[in-house]
Amino acid sequence: MDLLIIDDEATIRKTTTLALEQGGHYVESVADSESAMLRLKEESFDLVFLDLRLGDEDGLEILTQILKKYPRQLVTIFTAHASVETAVKATQAGAFDYLEKPFTPDQLRGILAKAKRALATEGEVVKLQETVRELQTEASQNNPPLDFSSQDKRTAAEFDTLFRAAASPASVLILGESGTGKSVIAREVHHRSHLREKPFVTVSCPSLSRELLESTLFGHVKGSFTGAVKDVWGKVHAAEGGTLFLDEIGELPMEIQPKLLRLLQEREYERVGENKTRPANVRVIAATNRDLAAQVAAGEFREDLYYRLNVISVTVPGLRHRPSDLQRFAESYLLHFSNQIGRKIRGFNDEATQVLMRHAWPGNLRELRNAIERATILARGEYIEATDLPKPADTEALTAGSNGQKGPSVGGEYRIEELEEAHMRRVLEWAPSLQDAAAILGIDKATLYRKRKRFGLT
Numbered sequence: 001m002d003l004l005i006i007d008d009e010a011t012i013r014k015t016t017t018l019a020l021e022q023g024g025h026y027v028e029s030v031a032d033s034e035s036a037m038l039r040l041k042e043e044s045f046d047l048v049f050l051d052l053r054l055g056d057e058d059g060l061e062i063l064t065q066i067l068k069k070y071p072r073q074l075v076t077i078f079t080a081h082a083s084v085e086t087a088v089k090a091t092q093a094g095a096f097d098y099l100e101k102p103f104t105p106d107q108l109r110g111i112l113a114k115a116k117r118a119l120a121t122e123g124e125v126v127k128l129q130e131t132v133r134e135l136q137t138e139a140s141q142n143n144p145p146l147d148f149s150s151q152d153k154r155t156a157a158e159f160d161t162l163f164r165a166a167a168s169p170a171s172v173l174i175l176g177e178s179g180t181g182k183s184v185i186a187r188e189v190h191h192r193s194h195l196r197e198k199p200f201v202t203v204s205c206p207s208l209s210r211e212l213l214e215s216t217l218f219g220h221v222k223g224s225f226t227g228a229v230k231d232v233w234g235k236v237h238a239a240e241g242g243t244l245f246l247d248e249i250g251e252l253p254m255e256i257q258p259k260l261l262r263l264l265q266e267r268e269y270e271r272v273g274e275n276k277t278r279p280a281n282v283r284v285i286a287a288t289n290r291d292l293a294a295q296v297a298a299g300e301f302r303e304d305l306y307y308r309l310n311v312i313s314v315t316v317p318g319l320r321h322r323p324s325d326l327q328r329f330a331e332s333y334l335l336h337f338s339n340q341i342g343r344k345i346r347g348f349n350d351e352a353t354q355v356l357m358r359h360a361w362p363g364n365l366r367e368l369r370n371a372i373e374r375a376t377i378l379a380r381g382e383y384i385e386a387t388d389l390p391k392p393a394d395t396e397a398l399t400a401g402s403n404g405q406k407g408p409s410v411g412g413e414y415r416i417e418e419l420e421e422a423h424m425r426r427v428l429e430w431a432p433s434l435q436d437a438a439a440i441l442g443i444d445k446a447t448l449y450r451k452r453k454r455f456g457l458t
């Protein structure tokens, strides 16, 4: 623990410091209230020992002054003038405990054990607050039921690896296009792990500036940058004992990468603007829709960090690569949204089913969910019709690559060949086999092979 002794008697400061240091604690001591307030402003201490008679100063007044500024500070009063009256006064003023001089090392240890319990309880409250926040996020999204089964062999194998590894403390890296369900999977890994009762804390890497992200992760001390008006704990602290989920890790700035590596490797970190090293006990799950290996090759992501994160790695296939699951998701979303708005919709008519199956779903489950929610609202009859769904010839869907980049669009200033190549590339991305791709494109397999070679689509 980090302790501060405020006592004007040099011998008491020295002997108490020695006794506490022997117990492995970090101890500082000061002789007056001015130095004490200065240190409390600069540092955070787990427990303060305050002498009730501090030269000319009144310990009770100093106690009030400390608690006014730092209401959660634990303060134990030292006094040579023990009496029920002073004890009552000190506790009424908010003292955590009371120690009569001269005290024994055992009494001191007793106080420390009690303070440790109190701090742990406070830590639990912070963790609970974090959990409530996460649950509120989950609930406010009002999600349809989650489904982690798959008829697609590759997807099923990826999920199997992932969930078998859930119970280990190993870091997990979840790769996959946007909307494939990486955040949802990260939560599920946490729920299936031994840490399920502990906090699950999310940090979205791109949503913050570098400075803010560093302080959000590790916390900061007062004065460490403009606007840092008080000491703040970070998400690493909030996730203590549980899971820290780093979303969009591919966007983690280079400057922060060594700090995350240290957290993973040494299990320690420092708050921004502070030299004190703190232990961290968190399991890290990271996700990205970027090609992290390519980022490593391009020198944009540290290789050592990549390997640390990559202990267990899964790639969630895009929805077009698991067509056998599409209908099930569509039906489950339909049931959820029709119940939500109190409508009886029995399913999709044949034409609508065809549209569902032919669309490439570049936005994956998120896009499907939104499309079904919209269709549920628009549906006139008992069945969803093709016109309730996004148009199959939606230019965006036809021309946007899996990385979201646009290609030539229908009606623009493009040669037919360019459109042909873009269309073929997209279909090849999601069609389950070359035979299926040829059937969808309306050409025979030999022509497909020839064109693939010509366009370099291998």
Ligand SMILES: Nc1ncnc2c1ncn2[C@@H]1O[C@H](COP(=O)(O)OP(=O)(O)OP(=O)(O)O)[C@@H](O)[C@H]1O
Residues within 6 Å of the ligand: 141, 143, 144, 145, 146, 147, 148, 176, 177, 178, 179, 180, 181, 182, 183, 184, 185, 288, 289, 365, 366, 369
């Ligand atoms: N296993 C699942 N079962 C049912 N629906 C799912 C599942 N996974 C994801 N979804 C749906 O897809 C939406 C998007 O999921 P999520 O936010 O986890 O994707 P993501 O891959 O993290 O996306 P991004 O990369 O854009 O952050 C969810 O809100 C949910 O509606």
